[in-house]
Amino acid sequence: MSLDEKTRGDFPILDRIVNGHRLVYLDSAASSQRPRTVIEAMSQYYATSHANVHRSIHTLGEEATALYEAARDRVQRFIGAARREEVVLTRGTTDGLNLVASALGRTLRPGDEVLITDLEHHSNIIPWQMAVRDRGASIRSIPVAADGQLDLAAFERLLGPRTRVLAFAHVSNVLGTITPVAQLCARARQVGAVTVVDGAQAAPHLPLDISALGCDFYVFSSHKMLGPTGIGVLWGRHEALEALEPTRGGGEMIKEVWIDRARWNDLPWRFEPGTPPIAEAVGLNAAIEYLEKLGMERVTEHERGLALQTVEVLAAIPGVTVYGPPASVDRGAVVSFSVDGLHPHDVAALLDQEGIAVRAGHHCAQPLMRGLGITGTARASFSVYTSPEDISLLAHALAALRTQL
Amino acid sequence: MTAAIKAGLYSDTIRERWRRPRFRGELPGATAQAEDVNPLCGDRVRMMVDLRDGTVAGVRFTGDSCAICTASADVTAELAEGRPAVDAARLTTEDVLAVLQADIRPTRMRCVALPVSVLQKALAP
Numbered sequence A: 001m002s003l004d005e006k007t008r009g010d011f012p013i014l015d016r017i018v019n020g021h022r023l024v025y026l027d028s029a030a031s032s033q034r035p036r037t038v039i040e041a042m043s044q045y046y047a048t049s050h051a052n053v054h055r056s057i058h059t060l061g062e063e064a065t066a067l068y069e070a071a072r073d074r075v076q077r078f079i080g081a082a083r084r085e086e087v088v089l090t091r092g093t094t095d096g097l098n099l100v101a102s103a104l105g106r107t108l109r110p111g112d113e114v115l116i117t118d119l120e121h122h123s124n125i126i127p128w129q130m131a132v133r134d135r136g137a138s139i140r141s142i143p144v145a146a147d148g149q150l151d152l153a154a155f156e157r158l159l160g161p162r163t164r165v166l167a168f169a170h171v172s173n174v175l176g177t178i179t180p181v182a183q184l185c186a187r188a189r190q191v192g193a194v195t196v197v198d199g200a201q202a203a204p205h206l207p208l209d210i211s212a213l214g215c216d217f218y219v220f221s222s223h224k225m226l227g228p229t230g231i232g233v234l235w236g237r238h239e240a241l242e243a244l245e246p247t248r249g250g251g252e253m254i255k256e257v258w259i260d261r262a263r264w265n266d267l268p269w270r271f272e273p274g275t276p277p278i279a280e281a282v283g284l285n286a287a288i289e290y291l292e293k294l295g296m297e298r299v300t301e302h303e304r305g306l307a308l309q310t311v312e313v314l315a316a317i318p319g320v321t322v323y324g325p326p327a328s329v330d331r332g333a334v335v336s337f338s339v340d341g342l343h344p345h346d347v348a349a350l351l352d353q354e355g356i357a358v359r360a361g362h363h364c365a366q367p368l369m370r371g372l373g374i375t376g377t378a379r380a381s382f383s384v385y386t387s388p389e390d391i392s393l394l395a396h397a398l399a400a401l402r403t404q405l
Numbered sequence B: 001m002t003a004a005i006k007a008g009l010y011s012d013t014i015r016e017r018w019r020r021p022r023f024r025g026e027l028p029g030a031t032a033q034a035e036d037v038n039p040l041c042g043d044r045v046r047m048m049v050d051l052r053d054g055t056v057a058g059v060r061f062t063g064d065s066c067a068i069c070t071a072s073a074d075v076t077a078e079l080a081e082g083r084p085a086v087d088a089a090r091l092t093t094e095d096v097l098a099v100l101q102a103d104i105r106p107t108r109m110r111c112v113a114l115p116v117s118v119l120q121k122a123l124a125p
Helices: A003-010 A036-048 A059-079 A093-105 A126-132 A152-158 A181-190 A238-242 A278-294 A296-315 A344-352 A366-372 A388-401 B003-007 B012-019 B067-080 B093-100 B106-123
Strands: A087-090 A113-117 A138-142 A163-169 A194-198 A217-221 A232-236 A254-257 A262-264 A320-322 A334-339 A359-361 A377-381 B032-037 B044-052 B055-064
Touching: A003 A278, A003 A296, A036 A278, A059 A087, A059 A232, A059 A278, A087 A093, A093 A126, A093 A163, A093 A194, A093 A217, A093 A232, A113 A126, A126 A138, A138 A152, A152 A181, A163 A181, A181 A194, A232 A238, A278 A296, A296 A320, A296 A334, A296 A388, A334 A344, A344 A359, A344 A377, A344 A388, A344 B067, A344 B106, B012 B067, B012 B093, B032 B106, B044 B067, B044 B106, B055 B067, B055 B106, B067 B093, B067 B106, B093 B106
Parallel strands: A113 A138, A113 A163, A163 A194, A194 A217
Antiparallel strands: A087 A232, A217 A232, A254 A262, A320 A334, A334 A377, A359 A377, B032 B044, B044 B055
């Protein structure tokens, strides 16, 4: 039984009829759907166990705290983190990147450089622009070669003693390019740069062994990996996290408070001020449990097959251009494409009339779009429930599209 | 005929204006111009205006945009041309929608609104 046949019945939303057609959901890179177990775990939590965490000395408070902290333990195992204190629960990838960038930003000195790549999502560009501003530091960026891969020769030229931070995506949300994380982080370490990896498009799709990647920080979101919105993960190597000064204050992140000063709490709570997303942590726990039962190797294999199928069938349609690495190179669970003479938004709107949901536009990656010489693309992206038939329906609809406007 | 067209998302007017816009192109000697983008999709529209004695003697637009935005720009230009500048500056999205005759969804309303706001910017004193 293929993975989509095994999982499809677990996702109630896939029964939706959209514009008279069965929903073909090809927008999982923007946000995936949730299995019933996640939805039920969250409503069960609200129905039976909700209270605030960590400071309520009563039964519900203790239950809620145990459930919240159990999510941390689940994340630790899932990503292969050495210690549970290395797992900070955030509001999502954007939040995690802002947290790291604002804290590292305070340590930047005039002349320092933050090295990013032309592949980045705006959420891994803007926080660094804010971090270097007023510090006399600057941003440099590794270009993308014609095949959608990072230009590693340029990387070697750009990396140097001024590089204080190297921040990049594990998997491009537009091209699906998988970057050589271990290799880039090893080189960055040699020059003493801190490494920050945006794993938003990797964690839902690839088996992760955080310690083997060799990065200092790794961030991802729950809602792209079958979990709820509003929660994400910042993993930090213990020493790297210890060295980071918190930039957000509030309850829970302190040990002792005086009117004019305070003493920070231990890791990881030092970076979790205020009431955290508790029900969302319960949902994230259930989502990871679901993925673990499927097995991440199997998830990767399934989605690689879909990506390959998509690249091949779309490239065969006259007037359709597929972007990113060639079919022979492994890519993440996204395929960007364009249709001659049609704007990506019109492509998406016409496909929607057939019940097919794709993303269209600049995908929050305007510098990359500028580099490709286009304003946007349409993008099909996959998850565990995506079927080969979904891709066939997309191809069939696309083949008829050019005559429709 | 496809569902999309039957449903009226892309009206005949939009398809006609997208295929054969009447006001697309440069306007040498333009006395005022403005440009803006739709942050949602990156669509870019530039409106160029030739003002003579307080009247909009000519309008052209350029840009990179979807069918709805292109059609809106074309209609906006047509509605503005020949009018007193003060009247042209008061054109609204509703005026354009009345011509487009399409079932525009809320997510695409900004595609209609962009050219109108760019024209207003170009005509601002």
